[in-house]
Amino acid sequence: MKLIGPFKQILPLTGLPLKGALKDEQLYIIPNGGVLVDDGLIVAIDDFEQLRLAHPSALVEEITGDHVLLPGFVDCHTHICFAGSRAKDYALRTAGKTYLEIAKAGGGIWDSVTQTRMADEATLTNLLLNRVQRYLAEGVTTIEVKSGYGLSIDAELKQLRTIKTAADKTQASLVSTCLAAHMLPKDFDGTHSEYLNHILQNLLPAIKQQRLANRVDIFIEESAFNASDALNYLAKAKQLGFEVTVHADQFTTGGSEVAIKARAVSADHLEASTEREINMLAKSDTVAVTLPGASLGLGMAYAPARKLLDVGACLAIASDWNPGSAPMGDLLIQAAVMGAAEKLCAAEVFAGLTFRAASALKLNDRGILTKNKLADMQAYPCNDYREILYHQGKLKPDKVWTAAD
Numbered sequence: 001m002k003l004i005g006p007f008k009q010i011l012p013l014t015g016l017p018l019k020g021a022l023k024d025e026q027l028y029i030i031p032n033g034g035v036l037v038d039d040g041l042i043v044a045i046d047d048f049e050q051l052r053l054a055h056p057s058a059l060v061e062e063i064t065g066d067h068v069l070l071p072g073f074v075d076c077h078t079h080i081c082f083a084g085s086r087a088k089d090y091a092l093r094t095a096g097k098t099y100l101e102i103a104k105a106g107g108g109i110w111d112s113v114t115q116t117r118m119a120d121e122a123t124l125t126n127l128l129l130n131r132v133q134r135y136l137a138e139g140v141t142t143i144e145v146k147s148g149y150g151l152s153i154d155a156e157l158k159q160l161r162t163i164k165t166a167a168d169k170t171q172a173s174l175v176s177t178c179l180a181a182h183m184l185p186k187d188f189d190g191t192h193s194e195y196l197n198h199i200l201q202n203l204l205p206a207i208k209q210q211r212l213a214n215r216v217d218i219f220i221e222e223s224a225f226n227a228s229d230a231l232n233y234l235a236k237a238k239q240l241g242f243e244v245t246v247h248a249d250q251f252t253t254g255g256s257e258v259a260i261k262a263r264a265v266s267a268d269h270l271e272a273s274t275e276r277e278i279n280m281l282a283k284s285d286t287v288a289v290t291l292p293g294a295s296l297g298l299g300m301a302y303a304p305a306r307k308l309l310d311v312g313a314c315l316a317i318a319s320d321w322n323p324g325s326a327p328m329g330d331l332l333i334q335a336a337v338m339g340a341a342e343k344l345c346a347a348e349v350f351a352g353l354t355f356r357a358a359s360a361l362k363l364n365d366r367g368i369l370t371k372n373k374l375a376d377m378q379a380y381p382c383n384d385y386r387e388i389l390y391h392q393g394k395l396k397p398d399k400v401w402t403a404a405d
Contacts, residue, residue, distance in 0.1 A: 001036060001037070001038040001055065001057070001058045001059065002036070002037050002038070002061055002063070003034055003035070003036050003037075003048075003051055003052060003055060003058040003059070003060050003215070003338055004034060004035045004037060004060075004061045004063065004377075004401070005032075005033060005034025005035060005048040005061075005062075005063055006032050006033065006034055006048035006049075006062075006063060007030075007032070007033050007034070007035075007048075007063060007067050007068065007069040007379065008031070008032065008067060008068060008070070008175055008382075008383045009029050009030070009031060009033070009068045009383070009384065009385055010029070010030040010035070010045060010068075010069045010369065011027055011029060011069065011070050011350065011369075012028060012030065012045055012067065012071070012368055012369035013027075013028075013070070013071055013350060013351060013354055013367070013368045013369065014028055014350055014368050014369070014370050015028055016347065016355070018314050018315075018355070018356060019282075019312050019313060019314040020309060020310075020312045020313070021312075021346045021348065021399060022302050022311055022320050022323070022345060022347040022351060023347060024073060024344060024345050024346050024347045026067060026347055027095045027347050027385075029119050029337065029373055029385070030045060030046070030047070032047060032049070032334070033046065033047060033048055033069070034046065034047070034048030034052070034397040035069070035369065035377065036051055036055060036058060036069075037279070037375040037401075040140045040374060040375055040402075040403030040404065041274040041372055041373070041374065041375060041403065042369060042370060042371055042372065042373050042374075042375050043200050043371065044136065044371060045370065045371075049276065052182060054309070056240075056255060058366060062168045063244055063379065063399070065133045065381060066249065066381070067128070067379040067380060067381055067382070067398075067399070068156075068379065068380045068382055068383070068384070068385045068388065069369070069376070069377055069378070070139070070254050070350065070354070070365055070369075070378055070379075070385075070388075070397075070401065071355070071369050071376060071377060071378075072139060072140065072141025072142065072354075072366070072376035072377055072401075072402065073139050073140045073141065073142075073331055073332070073353045073354060073357070073377050073378070074140075074318055074353065074354060074355075074357035074358045074361065074363070074367055075140050075142070075143050075144060075318050075319050075321070075331050075357070076140040076144045076175075076266065076268075076287075076289060076318045076357040076358075076360040076361050076367065077144055077146075077266075077268050077289055077291060077318035077319065077360075078144055078145055078146065078319055078320065078321040079145075079146050079148060079149070079179075079320070079321065079323075080130045080131045080135075080143070080145055080147060080165075080322070080329070081116075081124065081126060081127075081131070081145050081146070081147065081149070081159050081162055082115070082116050082124075082127070082160055082322070083112075083116045083118065083119035083123065083127060083162055084112060084114075084115025084116065084119075084323065084325050085323060086107065086108075086112060086323045086324045086327070087322060088107065088110055088116070089102050089107045089322075090327065091148070092107065092386055093112055093298065093299070093363035094299075097109055098154035098224075099251070099298060099325065100223055100282060102220065103223050104150070108182050108223070108324060109148075109182055109325075110183070110185075111151070111325065111391045112128075112322075112323050113149050113151050113185070113322060115149075115157075115231070115355045116149035116150065116155070116159070117149075117150065117152075117155050117213070117332035120218045121161060121162055121165070121279075124158070124159070124162045125162050125165050125166050125169075127164050128145070128162055128163065129170060131321070132166060132170050132172050132174065132332065133170065133172075134329075135172065135269075135329070135331075135403065136170065136171065136400060136402075137210065137396075138174045138270075138330070138331070138332065138396055138397065139332070139378035139396070139397040139400055140172070140331055141172055141173065141174065141360070141366075141376040141377075141378070141400065141402050142173040142175065142309070142363065142376065143172055143173070143174055143175070143176075144175045144176075144215075144216060144318075144361055144372045145163045145166075145174050145175065145176055145177070146176075146178075146179040146235060147159035147160050147163070147176070147178050147213075147300055148178075148179030148180065148181075148182035148217070149182070149189075150180070150277060150361045151180060151182060151185040151382045152185065152187075153184070153202055153203050153206070155242055155270070156178065156180045157203070157204055157206060157207070157210070157212070160176055160178065160207060160210075160212035160213055161212065162189055162405065163176040163212075163213075164176065164212055166238070169402070171402045171404040171405060172402065173366075173376075173402070173403075173404075175215070175361050176212060176213040176214065176215070176361075177204070177213055177215040177216070177217050177245065178204070178207055178212075178213045178217065178242075179216075179217040179218070180181065180198060180199045180203055180219070181195075181199060181218035181219065181224075181225055181230075181233060182300050182360075183214075183219065183223060183225075183325075183332065184222065184224075184225075188245055192225055192226070193229045193232075194258055196225070196229055196232070196233040196342075199233075200233065200236050200240070200363070201238065203292075204237060204240050204242065205240070205310060206293075208240060208241060208242075210396075212255060213242075214241070214242055214243060215242060215243045215245060215265075215361075216234070216237040216242040216243070216244050216245075217243070217244070217245045217246065217247065218233055218234065218244075218246060218247065219228045219247040220246060220247060220248060220254060220255035220258055221247070221251055221252065221255070222251065222252060222398060224247070225254070226254075227254045227257070227275070228344045229260050230246070230262075231258050231261060231262060232261040234246070234258070234264065235262065238262070238263075243265050244263075244265065245259070245264050245265055245267075245268060245360075246258060246259035246261055246266070246267050246268065247267045247268055247269055248262050248264070248267040248268060248269055248270060248273075249267070249269055249271065249272045249273045249274060249277055249386065250269035250271055250294070251271075251272055251321055253272050253273065253274060253276075253277055255267065255269075256270060256273060256277045256280065256281055256286075256288075257277065257363050259286050260280055260281065260284045260286050261288070262272040263285070264279050264286050265286065265287060265360060265362055265389055266284050266288070266289045266360040267287070267288060267289065267292055267363075268289035268291060268317070268318065268320075269280060269289075269294065269303065269320075270288055270289075270290060270303040270308070271291075271301060271302065271303045272302060273303065273308075273362065276306075276396055278304060278307050278308055278313070279311055279313055279391075281313045281314040282308065282311040282312040283312075285350070287314045287315075287316050287352045287356065287359055287360040288308045288313045288314060288315050288316070289315075289316045289317075289318050289339065289357075289360055290303040290308075290315060290316070290317050290318070290337040291318055291320035291326065292317065292319075292334040292335065292337065292338035293318075293319045293321060293328055293329070293330075293331075293334045293336070294319045294320040294324035294326045296326070296328060296334060296337070297324075297325045297326040297327060297328065298325050301368070302338050302341055302342055304342075305317075305338065305342040305352075306344065306345060308341045309344070309348060314356055314359060315348070315351075315352050315356060315358065316328045316352050316353075316356045316357040316359070316360045317334070317335045317338070317349065317352035317353050318329075318331070318357060318360075319331045319334055330393060331353065332353075332388075332393040332396070333392060333394075334393070334395030335349050335352065335353055335389075335393075336349070336389045336391075336392040336393045337392060337393070340388060342386050346385065346388075346389055349388045349389060354366075354368065355367030363394060374402075374403040375401055375402070375403050375405070376402050377398055377400070378397035378399065378400045378401075379398065379399040379400075380395055380396075380397050380398070381395075381398050392395070
């Protein structure tokens with residue numbers, strides 16, 4: 001058993017609702033606190049000296065200097081299993097070309113598919129692990145990772161095997177998602193609906209058999225799949241035993257409505273969502289996942305985070321880290337900058353990065369610091385939690401713990 005502390009402040013993020021707006025006054029703060037950990041789980045959180053007196057045999061990991069302790073961040077939407085660069089795409093976008101224009105000219109997702117298909121499994125694993133380890137050092141302890149740059153049976157399985165291999169080599173928790181329905185492959189001889197049926201018949205059963213993922217995603221957009229085909233695909237994926245999520249309302253609406261009808265665990269993007277979609281999401285159990293990294297990478301408006309919270313939605317914040325539209329891969333910077341633009345208080349930002357993001361992955365064992373939850377934690381070198389967002393992501397944690405430690 002180990003006692004870690006003392007921390008100037010501990011924000012366990014307990015006692016906060018899963019849905020709706022928050023205020024910083026609702027944050028429970030433990031001053032001069034400590035955390036008692038055993039076998040990767042939290043045993044107790046309390047005043048450090050009281051814990052030391054109550055557990056004299058506990059090994060003490062003494063924290064020197066002022067620190068603020070938070071739960072580890074959960075990034076519930078990334079595409080970090082890829083090879084190659086799309087710097088050319090980015091230069092074209094900043095020169096005025098649109099996402100769809102670049103895709104039609106041979107760039108976009110298909111460019112990443114080509115480069116990722118060419119990479120062998122060992123190379124892909126090393127690339128993924130480098131990104132995961134950087135993220136872990138920045139306090140992101142749970143990372144969802146999508147396939148979707150394979151877009152063939154063998155290449156999708158290669159990506160998902162890569163994620164599984166990387167998960168065994170890091171202390172971060174990786175959650176794999178099959179995004180074979182990212183776009184219609186240019187080398188597939190058939191229609192969009194025929195391709196989705198091909199995935200359902202030939203890929204998803206193999207994924208189940210090899211235990212490579214239990215989540216399925218689909219991109220609903222002009223350049224990808226329509227709402228009708230997507231709804232049918234998601235229903236059949238659920239019949240096969242998969243949880244489902246949706247790339248929704250990025251450029252046009254329609255995707256979030258499919259997500260709600262399909263009882264998807266989350267609808268991600270939402271930059272194009274209108275009052276109608278916002279209200280529908282708030283009334284549903286589908287988590288609204290905002291992706292400020294995509295807004296920054298594409299030069300687009302942010303998803304309507306403030307409106308979503310105010311009408312009662314469960315709002316998570318994720319990075320969308322990918323080689324094309326969101327290459328930054330810095331969750332805290334993105335959340336802090338969107339928070340300033342959308343007028344989100346610290347409690348709303350931290351909730352969106354922790355237990356609300358965990359709910360988008362159906363993980364109820366993390367995201368808050370309390371007894372019997374995973375000891376995924378991060379400590380920032382400051383004496384007030386408000387410093388963390390004030391520095392807009394430039395203040396990084398200097399200590400990170402995971403349940404695997």
